[in-house]
Amino acid sequence: xxxxxxxxxxxxxxxxxxxxxxxxxxxxxxxxxxxxxxxxxxxxxxxxxxxxxxxxxxxxxxxxxxxxxxxxxxxxxxxxxxxxxxxxxxxxxxxxxxxxxxxxxxxxxxxxxxxxxxxxxxxxxxxxxxxxxxxxxxxxxxxxxxxxxxxxxxxxxxxxxxxxxxxxxxxxxxxxxxxxxxxxxxxxxxxxxxxx
Numbered sequence: 492x493x494x495x496x497x498x499x500x501x502x503x504x505x506x507x508x509x510x511x512x513x514x515x516x517x518x519x520x521x522x523x524x525x526x527x528x529x530x531x532x533x534x535x536x537x538x539x540x541x542x543x544x545x546x547x548x549x550x551x552x553x554x555x556x557x558x559x560x561x562x563x564x565x566x567x568x569x570x571x572x573x574x575x576x577x578x579x580x581x582x583x584x585x586x587x588x589x590x591x592x593x594x595x596x597x598x599x600x601x602x603x604x605x606x607x608x609x610x611x612x613x614x615x616x617x618x619x620x621x622x623x624x625x626x627x628x629x630x631x632x633x634x635x636x637x638x639x640x641x642x643x644x645x646x647x648x649x650x651x652x653x654x655x656x657x658x659x660x661x662x663x664x665x666x667x668x669x670x671x672x673x674x675x676x677x678x679x680x681x682x683x684x685x686x687x
Contacts, residue, residue, distance in 0.1 A: 493564045494606060497572065499554035502547050504540075509568035511596040512538045546591075550574060553590065559614045563594070563603045570598040573607040575615055575623075585621040 497506070519532040538546070553574050554560045563571035571594035580586040589611060594603045615623065 492570065492601075492603060492606075494610060495562060495564065497550070497554070497560045497562045497569075499551050499560075502550045502554065502560070504543050504547060506547070506569055507543055509595070510570070512536065512593065513596050549590070553577075558590075559611060561607060561610050561614075563598070563607060565598070570595045571603040571607050573611045575611050577618065579618075579620065580624060581622075584619075586624050587615045587618065587620040587622075589623040 514536045515533070516536055517531060517533045518529050520527055520529050522528075550560050550572075553576060557577040559573070559575040559577070561573050562569050572591065573589070573593075574591040576588040576590055578588070580588060592604060592607060592611070594607075612623075
C-alpha cells in the first residue's frame with residue numbers, strides 16, 4: 492500500500508473508480524438526553540453519483556483551504572482516504588475536524604484505517620491541535636483511536652496538561668501519564684456514518 496497526499500488537481504470521480512463504499516451498518520451513535528448512546532439502526536451505506544460529486548467538491552475545497560487530504564493507494568487505485576479540515580475549532584483552537592475516514596470494502600481489515608488515522612493525527616499535531624471532532628468514527632473505534640493518539644503524542648507537551656485536557660478514553664494505558672490525551676468529540680447528527 493502506498494500512502495500519500497492527494498493533490499487538489501487529482502481529486503475527481505475517476506479517483507474513486509476502484510473504491511467500494513458499501514458498508515452494512517448495524518449500530519449508530521446518537522445524542523439522547525444530553526448523552527451519547529449506541530443503538531441498533533441497521534442500514535446499508537453506499538454512495539450515489541451525487542454523493543461522489545459532493546465528496547469530490549468537498550475534498551477539493553479542503554485541499555485548497557490547506558486541509559489534509561491523504562490516501563491509501565494500491566497500484567494507483569484509491570483504497571482508503573482521510574480528510575481533516577485546517578480550520579481550528581474550540582475555545583482554545585485545540586480541535587481540528589476529522590471530516591472523512593473511509594476504506595474501500597475490499598481493503599478493510601488490513602490496518603489501512605489505522606494508518607490513515609495515524610497520518611491525520613500526526614498532521615493535526617503538527618498544526619498544534621490537541622483533539623479531533625468527528626462524526627465519522629464507528630462506535631467501536633474511539634478507544635482504539637484514543638490509544639493510538641496517546642502513542643503518537645507520547646513525550647510531547649504542545650497541548651500542555653490543562654485540567655480540561657487530562658481525560659483519556661483509557662486511562663489505564665501506560666502512555667496516559669506522558670501523552671497528550673485525545674478527546675474525540677462527536678458532532679450532533681441523526682445518523683452517524685462510520686468508516687470502515
